[in-house]
Structures are given as C-alpha cells and as structure tokens.
Amino acid sequence: MILQDKMIVKAQRQIAQGIFEMRLTGKLVGEITSPGQFVHVRVADSFEPLLRRPISIASICNESNEMTIIYRAEGRGTTMLAKKREGDEVDVLGPLGNGFPVDETAPGETAILIGGGIGVPPLYELSKQLTAKGVKCVHVLGFQSADVAFYEEEFKQLGDTYIATVDGSLGTGGFVTSVMENLDEEFATYYSCGPMPMLNAVQTAYTGKKGFLSFEQRMGCGIGACFACVCQTTDQTDKAYIKVCSDGPVFPAGVVSI
Amino acid sequence: MILQDKMIVKAQRQIAQGIFEMRLTGKLVGEITSPGQFVHVRVADSFEPLLRRPISIASICNESNEMTIIYRAEGRGTTMLAKKREGDEVDVLGPLGNGFPVDETAPGETAILIGGGIGVPPLYELSKQLTAKGVKCVHVLGFQSADVAFYEEEFKQLGDTYIATVDGSLGTGGFVTSVMENLDEEFATYYSCGPMPMLNAVQTAYTGKKGFLSFEQRMGCGIGACFACVCQTTDQTDKAYIKVCSDGPVFPAGVVSI
Amino acid sequence: MNRLSIELPGLQLKNPIMPASGCFGFGKEYGNLYDLSQLGAIMIKATTLETRFGNPTPRVAETAAGMLNAIGLQNPGLQGVMEAELPWLEQFDVPIIANVAGTETADYVEVAKTISTAPNVKALELNISCPNVKCGGITFGTDPQQAHDLTAAVKAVSEVPVYVKLSPNVTDIKAIAKAVEEGGADGITMINTLVGMRLDQKTGRPIIANVTGGLSGPAVKPVAIRMVYEVSQVVNIPIIGMGGVSNAEDVIDFLSVGASAVAVGTANFVDPFVCPTIIEELPAKMDALGIEHITDLIGRSHRL
Amino acid sequence: MNRLSIELPGLQLKNPIMPASGCFGFGKEYGNLYDLSQLGAIMIKATTLETRFGNPTPRVAETAAGMLNAIGLQNPGLQGVMEAELPWLEQFDVPIIANVAGTETADYVEVAKTISTAPNVKALELNISCPNVKCGGITFGTDPQQAHDLTAAVKAVSEVPVYVKLSPNVTDIKAIAKAVEEGGADGITMINTLVGMRLDQKTGRPIIANVTGGLSGPAVKPVAIRMVYEVSQVVNIPIIGMGGVSNAEDVIDFLSVGASAVAVGTANFVDPFVCPTIIEELPAKMDALGIEHITDLIGRSHRL
C-alpha cells in the first residue's frame, strides 16, 4: 500500500562529491515489495519547491524499519534535502511503482547489474536480494569520474564489481559498455538503471537477452493520475504511452522505445 | 549603517503562548543606534514565504554582540522562524528606521512606557536605556490574556510595571487606558508601541504631553524605496505621506493621522 | 444538517471540494488511497472523441510555487471513458463532472451528447481553455462570440447542466463569462492554467517538449481569486473556483470572492490526501470565523 | 573587453542589469548600500505631471512566491523629479531610464518632453501598463490602437529613445508589441504586473486597500518568459525583460528567450544587494555555459 509517511532522518552523510546518503525510518518501509521501487519526497513544507522529488530506494532494513536513499544534490529540491539533519522529519510518499523482478533469475544463475551515475542506487538493494537467494551478481557501474563514484566497496562485498569512469580516473576509462565488451561471463538476466543513452547502449549490446531497465521521467503525481511521466512503447497500439511512475519505472527490455 | 547580516541563533525559547524570544548574534548589533529600531528578517531561503518580516529589536548586548527579538508566531513566516534552532543562520537586514529618542527625557524625570501585545518588545530596550541614564520608567503593558503576556518580571526589575489584560486574567481587566486612568504619576514624556487603536487612545488620553509613538505598516523593501509602508500625516501638505520604515517607525505624537 | 452541503445545477454536493480535471485521472489512483465517496464531486480528465496520446515528454516543469504542464489531453477517448472509466466510478457515491474537450464544435457536441447520458455524470465542464493543444481548446476561450456559440451548441444536446471552464489568458474575463452565460451555461468553472514557459538552464531550450505549458499551483492563486471576484459580480450563474487551492484557508478565500464550490488541482500532487484533509478541516475553520453553514461564506467579500 | 556590455537605443550598458521601476525609488536608499555606478542602468519610479500621493494602505500583500502591490504611482511629480531626484543621481556613472506615467495622452507627452531633457535620462519607459490607477495606465496597454497612438505622440516629443512597458494582462501581447513598434517605439520593456488579489482570512476582505494589486516576483516568471519568447519573435526592437528575476540564472533565461537586458524588481526587497550580486555572478555562469560575451546569450532559445 502507498503511504504518505512522515519519516525521520536517522542519518545523512555525503558519500561522494555532491552525493548524499540518507537513512530514513518509518512505517513506509514495511510496504516496500521489490527493489527498484521509488519514493516521492517532499523536501520542505514550503510551496517552493512545490513538487515532490522521485528518488529510488537504495536499500532497506526491515528489522530496523529503515531505508536508505542516495541522491545527487544538484537542483533546488535536492540541495534542500541535503540540509536535513538527524531527527528531522521528511514527508515521503511511497513505495511507488514496480521494481526489478528478482524472480526472473533463478538461484545459481548469474545476473549482470549495470548502473550509471545516480541510477546505481536501486541496484544495491537488488543485488542484496539476488545474492541472498543464491544468484551470482556481477556489477558494472559507470560514473563521470572518481570523485562522484560511490558504493564500490558495498557492491564488491556482494560480487564482482567493475567501475568505468568517463575520465578514466577510476577503473576502466569510458562508459559501462567498455567494461561490458570485455566481460565474457555467461549470464541469465541483466538489470539496468541509468541515463537514457546508457540504457539504450546496454539494451543494444544485450539484444536477445532477458533484461529489465529502469526509466526516469519528470513527474507530477507519482502515482499514475496525471499522465506527466509517460514514455512511448515500441508497440504502437493502444498502449502507445505507458507511465513510468505506476507502470514502471522498471520495464522489460524492448518495451519502451528509446 | 544598514547591514545584511547572516546572524546566528544563540537561543530560542517560547516565553508565552505563541510568543518566541530569539537571541541572535552578528555584526549588525554594532550598528544599532536607538531602541525602537527594527530588523527585516528573511525566514527561509525559499521564495515562499518571499518577503522579509519586520521585527523590533527588543534588547541588545554590545559586549556579546547579541540582540533579542520577541515575536508572535502566527502567520506563515513567523511560524517558520519559530522552528529555527540554536546554530541556525538567519538572514537579517538592519538596523532599520529611527527608534525612540532617549534624549527627550532628562535624568531624574519620569517616562511612561505603554505597550500593547507584540508592541511591548521595543519598550524593553528603551526602558533599559532610560533607566541606565537615570530616568524613572513606569510601564503599562496590555495583553489579551495572561497566557500571552510576557516579560512582566523583566520590566519590573526596571521600574513600576502595571499589566492590563482584556479578559482580566492578569492585572487590571481591560485595556492599557484603564491602568492609565488610575495613574496619577507626574511624567515628562511618554513612549508607546502597539496596535493602532491603542496608540490612538494613548495619544488622546495624553493630549498636550510630549510623546513618541511607534507605528506598524505592511512593508516591501523596509528601507524607504518602495512607498509601501506610508502613513498619512496630520499636516496635509507636501509630506502628506511619510514612510514608517525609514521616516519612522517612531514619530512624535500628533504627526501621524490615526 | 450537513454544514458543508451545497446544491448547484445538477449537483448535490456533500461538500464544496472536488479534484480538478486532469489532476485526478479518472479516480482510480486516488481511489487506492482513500474512499472517493468523501468528495463533493470529481472532475475527471478531459474526454475527447478519439483516443489521444497527448504531447511528447517532458510534459511538466516546476516553477516557483507552481508548475507547468502540457499533457495535451491524453485520454482513452469517449468510448473508453464510457465503457471503462465511468462505470468503475459508479461504485462511489459521488457525482462526476465530465470535462469535455475537442478540436471543433462538432467534436464537443458529440462527446457532450454521449457522455451526458452516463448515469453518474451529473454535469459537464466544457473545456474551452486548454492551452496545450494546437487547435480548439483555448481558441474558443479567448473570443466571446465563439465561447457563446460553442456553449449554446453543447447546451442544446446535453442531458445535464453545462459548466464552462474559462481561460485566464484574456484581457477581459468578464466579457467571456457573460458570453457563456448568454449562451446558456448553467455555471462557470475557473480558472484554467496561465500560459507559461521554463527553460533548461544549460541548453536554453524550453523544458516542456511542447515549448509552453499551463501554469498552475499556489503561484496563480492571486490571479484566480481576482478573476472569480470580478466574474461573480457580473454573472448570475454559480462559479466553481480553482487555481492554487492547497488548504482549507484557500477554499474559504475562493468562496469569499463568490465561488460556490472549489476544485483542487496541483495540490493533489504535493499531498495526495489534500482533498479529504480539507474536507475534514473546514468545519473547525468555519467555527473560528463564526460561520454556521458553508454557503454563508459565498461572496462575503462583496457584502463587506 | 567588457563581457557584460550591451548597447541599446540610447543606452550604453556596462552590464544588462538594472533595477525595475518602482522597486528602487529614485536610487537614494540603495545608494546608501552600494555604489550605484555598478548598475547597467536605473529605471526610476514612475513620474507623473503632478505630485501623487498614491493609494491608501495597505499597499502590499505577500502571495506564494510573489507579492501584490498597489502603490498607485506615488511620486513627487515632474518638477520634483527634475529638481531633486535626477540631479542627485548625476553623481553616478549610470544611465537613467525615466518611467513616464499619466492619465491622458497630454500628461504623458508633457512629462516625456521635459524629463527627456535631463542630462542623465538616456531613455524613457512609457508606462502603459500600471494596473493600480483608476484612469490611464493599463487602459493604454490593453488596446493596440491606443498603445500605438500614445507611443507615437510621446515619440514625437522625446529627446531620447522611447521604450514602451507592456502589460501581461492581455489576450495577445504580440499584437500590442507590434502596435507600439509601429508607433515608433525604440524598445519594449516587459512585463509589468499581473492583476491579482489576496483576502484577509478573517474578514474576507481584500488586504490591499485598492482591492486588487499587481502581482510580481518569482511566481510570475514563467508567464514573463513565455511572453518575451513570443514578442521577441515578432518585433525587431530590443526588449528589456523582467518578472521574477532573482538571480543570475534568471537573467540568463530572459536573455535566452530574446531579451537584450533585464530588470530586477521585487527581488530587491528580498535581497537589497541582489543587483550587484547578479552582476558579479554572471561571468562565472557564462563560463559554465561556454559563453564568451553576454550578447551571445540573446535569443539562444530561438536558435536551438
């Protein structure tokens, strides 16, 4: 069920240049059903900024009723969010959308998780859940440069982790595809989240493979009512437009026209 | 000189129902020239609320570079101000306007200070300065009821203090004028700050006496540039409108038409 | 006695609060969050004759205390709405106001004729003010004669009362209001969005793919309040007011300037529970003002 | 080379930033805070033939991300401005744009004729869009023919280039813009304020004594940006853009949609140092966008 929860900040820290990790607690955590779901965050009580910000759930801990979000403080809203301190309240709507299907990879199989920049966070919870059920996860994470890279260690603890940076300051120089080209691992599925050009490259590289991609779109309501966040399907019929917020954000590869 | 100062909250506490006392430190304090001046406070970095709030300076301490403001958290802006905590920054423009003339009462003379509700705060610094130079101060403070009354003790330490409450829950029942009627003290000057009807009643009761009144008006700039805060003068000539922010907020009795 | 009830042409409202068209889809999503029967009414998303996919994305952009949208009237078309959306809404005890849009008079007429026969559609809202479609829409809303004629044409076929939704993007909204009243409108809804634009700072290009979008939210409330104040003094038909309503105070403001009920748009995105919250808070606010029945608030700005 | 310099009819601007009329008085107050010679220009408060005391108070009210004002053109009159205000401003190395207002054509002409002879007045800004006065003002700004004729009349007597200030409260601002261009305007300034209203929650009465007021501030920026975008495509005279400008990013937005310079109004009240701060921040913002000279930004939204 979707809740509007006044969650409490348990901790907030900067984990890379302009990248923040915020731990939140509240009953909303108990409603999360799959990795890759997101929350819609109101950053202030004010009417400016007005709209909520969609942020992926990066990890959850049901025992402590906590979840983590990781975000880049860039625009007006996220910059304000970055100023929250321990004990502050945050108005969070969620969980929203349909996440990555963990069931699509069987125990013993291998999954490749490809994340780009601020698309990396939801893959962390995904990897935790896949690994827990016995899937072997290989992580390919792309960043602009070393100073904005994060969670390398966390992912390494779950499985092989390859980093690509555009400027070559960490790992392989170039895009995630540079890593993918040299990866001769057999895999059953791939999961990806990141900017549109990256999703496109990944989908093209893995044509014919079973994959799941998580999309971004500017949102109004976040729950499927306003038709703001649509994306076009490859199937140009009745369902020519589907909604990222409530039909997605994760879709099987090939469904969305990119 | 008028400064735009990022002042730091040293302490904030609720001193009566909905009434807050905030202690601020910053170099602006060194620029204050007279009691009754005010500051123009930006309550948040956001564009909503947009405008600054004019708040009187209630007391200053030059040694510690601190000043105190006392305000009622009622509307949108002041409610947000009331949420500030120790260590927070507040964008303060000031000191603004011309305060109460301390020089108009000589040592040994008596001054009556009449305040109503949220008009009481600037009289506190005034009384401190008058008392310090040997003026005998008599305070008449009006409030709606006991639960919104404040600073009775503080004023008592400076001189005789009479309280009037509309509902009679503290001191004399009724308005400040009820107290004034029974006051047969000789006095050289009176100083007053409070709602318009009170200022009117005080001025009428003390016709012919030397008095100084502090006015309120909705403001834009707070420094005299926008012509928002004008009030009409009794003298209907060239100066038919004067500005509360830069010509006032304190005017000699009789100048403003009320 | 229900202190919040209001009777308007075609509409028995439990309370004066209804979600605004386009901000509530066809109710399903918010229906997952709370019981829609609490609402005074529901203004459903614009219905056009054919299915529409709307504009390319991005379709929304945030602005200071507001947002721009250029959804472009995406909707499943008349048949889809009649067969799937309206029947689903029948489970709730709430009157539906169907927002009718089109490109030319004939479209409007055809949609109105059919949709007004749905059992739960108690009134139509004629959308002559959508700024986000190339033809039709706003062009009908900026010219008094065209607005008059379209109203009359729809009125002639509708089985239920017709409210006309006015555009704020005009020099003289009173003239348009009087024209639709003369055209037979049973009521007015106002305001639709103000045409606005926002750029991407880096590229200098408009964020909204459609270049311009409709501005809504708290930012526009002063304009909406002023227009309702003006229009309510020159027409004798009721007004459903909207534009930036976010809380019970805003509702009281709209009623005060002469609206008889109030729609809530953008605020649903900020707080999905805003409509039931407002309904719950209204009685206490009325008590504070010494107002017995909500209708006592209507037009109090004019009476003072 | 000065990366920020811009040349416009009558105006050699060190930079494209100037305070907007009515938000900066005649400069004295802000002159106490910083050196006015830093500014690109100064648009002084409206000057009318006779002294005006303006409207009763309250004259301002806050709204979401905006404010309403109904000052009512309070000013010391032509003589006062000529004798006291303008000479005082001569100590600064900054061109003055004199905002000219009136009730009928003859007033405008007389003020324009005299004030345009002041040595530091380098251009006039014809205020045909003030919403806060009973006669004149906005009525000239909503009718293309009247706007045209007034422009021509003032143009005939002015010693300096004439900019005409447009009202956003119109159905088609492009028509007004074209009319004033045909009337001989050397430039356009836009936008003036949107007519709005706010109530006192308790009484239900308008807060502004004048009932309605002009809406300004960040809330109106999307409307202003859209209008400058539209107008810059249909006229060949330069535009000084305004409406909600609060920082260097906003300036870049206005230039991008086709303004050649930018005025800052309401933001002065929020941050009295906003103009010099913007001027200081612009070069770094231009670097980030790879822009060499500020003029390279003008109209980039159209070129993309």
Ligand SMILES: Cc1cc2nc3c(=O)[nH]c(=O)nc-3n(C[C@H](O)[C@H](O)[C@H](O)COP(=O)(O)OP(=O)(O)OC[C@H]3O[C@@H](n4cnc5c(N)ncnc54)[C@H](O)[C@@H]3O)c2cc1C
């Ligand atoms: C399903 C989903 C999951 C996301 N998960 C994350 C995450 O885990 N971490 C993270 O850092 N970012 C994430 N994003 C992107 C994030 O929503 C934007 O970076 C953020 O909204 C920008 O807000 P701002 O205040 O920084 O920028 P502003 O420029 O102030 O934003 C203005 C408006 O544009 C919208 N907007 C701007 N950029 C984007 C964008 N890329 N996508 C959607 N809306 C945008 C904002 O939501 C807001 O409404 C996600 C987006 C989606 C759709």
Ligand SMILES: Cc1cc2nc3c(=O)[nH]c(=O)nc-3n(C[C@H](O)[C@H](O)[C@H](O)COP(=O)(O)OP(=O)(O)OC[C@H]3O[C@@H](n4cnc5c(N)ncnc54)[C@H](O)[C@@H]3O)c2cc1C
């Ligand atoms: C010179 C001066 C000194 C003042 N000193 C004090 C003080 O020491 N303590 C105190 O509590 N109050 C003081 N006030 C009143 C105080 O400014 C208002 O109560 C406050 O601005 C209201 O803001 P809000 O956010 O609570 O209300 P909102 O309703 O959110 O205010 C909306 C707008 O109206 C303005 N406004 C509303 N009421 C008033 C008012 N009474 N006077 C001026 N502007 C108003 C606000 O500044 C704001 O621009 C003073 C006012 C003036 C002019």
Ligand SMILES: Cc1cc2nc3c(=O)[nH]c(=O)nc-3n(C[C@H](O)[C@H](O)[C@H](O)COP(=O)(O)O)c2cc1C
């Ligand atoms: C995303 C969105 C979609 C809208 N779609 C429609 C629509 O289909 N038909 C219509 O008449 N108005 C539509 N509107 C306008 C609203 O119904 C309302 O008139 C306007 O948003 C002002 O109210 P608000 O400030 O409360 O949002 C839409 C508004 C938004 C924000």
Ligand SMILES: Cc1cc2nc3c(=O)[nH]c(=O)nc-3n(C[C@H](O)[C@H](O)[C@H](O)COP(=O)(O)O)c2cc1C
């Ligand atoms: C308090 C105030 C007074 C104004 N007075 C005038 C005026 O005298 N003449 C004029 O042309 N515009 C006047 N304006 C309009 C501004 O010059 C400007 O066009 C408008 O406020 C939009 O810009 P902003 O959003 O930056 O304030 C006034 C605006 C305000 C807020």
Ligand code: FES
């Ligand atoms: S954001 Fe409203 S439908 Fe997706």
Ligand code: FES
């Ligand atoms: S508030 Fe601007 S002149 Fe006083």
